[in-house]
Amino acid sequence: MHRLRSLIPSANYLFCFEAAARRRSFTAAAQELNVSQPAVSKTIRLLEEATGLKLFRREHTRLELTAEGQRLYKETQEAFDHLHMVISSLQKKHSNDVVRVSFSASFVQLWLLPRLKDFKAKHPDVSLRIEESSRDDQDLVEEDIDLSARLGNGKWPGIHSWRFVTEEVLPVCSPDYLRDHGPIHEPADLLQHTLLNFEERHRTRLGWREWLERHAVPVARLKQDFVFTDALGSIEAAVLGQGIALGWKHLVHDHIRAGRLVLPLQESYRSGHAIHIIMPAQRPPKRGTELFRDWLIEQDADAGVLQPTGNADTG
Amino acid sequence: MHRLRSLIPSANYLFCFEAAARRRSFTAAAQELNVSQPAVSKTIRLLEEATGLKLFRREHTRLELTAEGQRLYKETQEAFDHLHMVISSLQKKHSNDVVRVSFSASFVQLWLLPRLKDFKAKHPDVSLRIEESSRDDQDLVEEDIDLSARLGNGKWPGIHSWRFVTEEVLPVCSPDYLRDHGPIHEPADLLQHTLLNFEERHRTRLGWREWLERHAVPVARLKQDFVFTDALGSIEAAVLGQGIALGWKHLVHDHIRAGRLVLPLQESYRSGHAIHIIMPAQRPPKRGTELFRDWLIEQDADAGVLQPTGNADTG
């Protein structure tokens, strides 16, 4: 044990002693420490017995520190002041090192979490506070967010942005679904299938209607058998073989690589926009935020060619 | 409360943290602190939660301090080292300030204790450890005694001495005893009274036989109705009216002044010796010892004239 512990059985005694010494009153110290006056009296007696030092002179209603008590009080207060300063500065630094990021649930679950281990390995001292947000129009400053992602042209006032990944949307379903309900030759065939939709209240994303119209398939009325609250839900339903979902290429990349999802068609839609990494421009970013941004860019989310499978000609 | 306490609910957490950080092992820290390993694990978790700081990186069987943990460990250890040094030096100084004195029980009870308040008031930071000794030939060095008293000519090898009080021995009894059994005109009359004796195994003091012989009263055989183990006992018996005791003038001074004892005769015996304050010569005395010696000398134990009372002619 640290040798100090052989001198005082409980470091908490010093909290008590410091308060009593500063207030020159066991009663006032007790109030401050939220304990009863006899608790302070007893604790000081135990400290005096343990150390063999007379720390206070009790003079009826006046409490005086002995010379030894004065000395110990001064040093204890300095030690406590110093430790407080150390912990506070560590806390402040920690707060600066905690990068507050906010993404859609689908991005977090489908893309970020599987890769986070690599970030942690490369930057063990950077902490991320990951919030799942359901809005496009989040005020980064207001909500004290260090970094987020946003779909668009990358030009927003008060925002720094870095292009992250192309928006490319394509239908996905499970291999089982395709085997059981396929083949699907052209986009119009999709109308005969269970299309998995999602609607996010505060985020505008391309839906089935838009996708089909972009592929010259007029849609008078779209069946709405399944509507999820976000893209993540519809992707998970697709993985379970419950229909065909629209998948953003970078989000379904892992599922496809793993064979859990396949491309029933080779058609996809590129909006011409991209998802950008964004930060508020008003304050210099934390070191950890820069590290995280650089790491995100390194991931090269556009990389990797996905081949349609399932209904490709096979022997 | 000290603001540190708002950051860490228990200062004892720091004991635990310091040990774990130094040993780089919760298990080893637990052994050192005499607690179980889960206790250390839990305490560190609570400290991390309270401060919001990640202090350790757990890597299977290897424990590493984070950068924050390193910083806190370094500062905690310095603070603890410093406090330990302060308390230790206070303890050493206290040991130096504790004056170990040794006197006969009769001196302590009859003379010293009634006056000690004055010493305390003048020297509040000097602590006395007062032992009651039953020997004249006490080895001061062997028994780590700083100051004592001894009867004699004041010349002892290896001893510093200061004359304290003349040895003057005189009969004393209570007023009631004198009223009931008096008057007593001359020393020979004492033989008709209850003489209170004492014998100390390891201290030679004048007894009734010697006193009477010094006053030309041959004593063939002395009644030994009461024999106490020290002078204190016989004085207390005299106060209770149980007989006539021999009292050393300085020891009975207070009782006489208070009227609890009277002098039945005006005869007293002066041995030509004195009681001396003594200290071992081999080491420089502690400051407190010097202060106490000076204070004893200031008391002027020889001062004050005692008048025989009781059978003096009165109108």
Place this chain on the structure above:
DNA sequence: GAGGGGCATAACCTCAGATTATGCACAGAC
């Protein structure tokens, strides 16, 4: 002389800090 305030102690209570039981993860040995 009575009342108030603050420290001290005894007797008793209780929950923070400890335990035991057990699980998990990983490295090393075979």
Place this chain on the structure above:
DNA sequence: GTCTGTGCATAATCTGAGGTTATGCCCCTC
């Protein structure tokens, strides 16, 4: 590849240090 050992983590439970209440003592003020 499997098994064993080691160390950290957590849940459930236990218990005694640190708290409480009750009360006494001492001294000052009115």
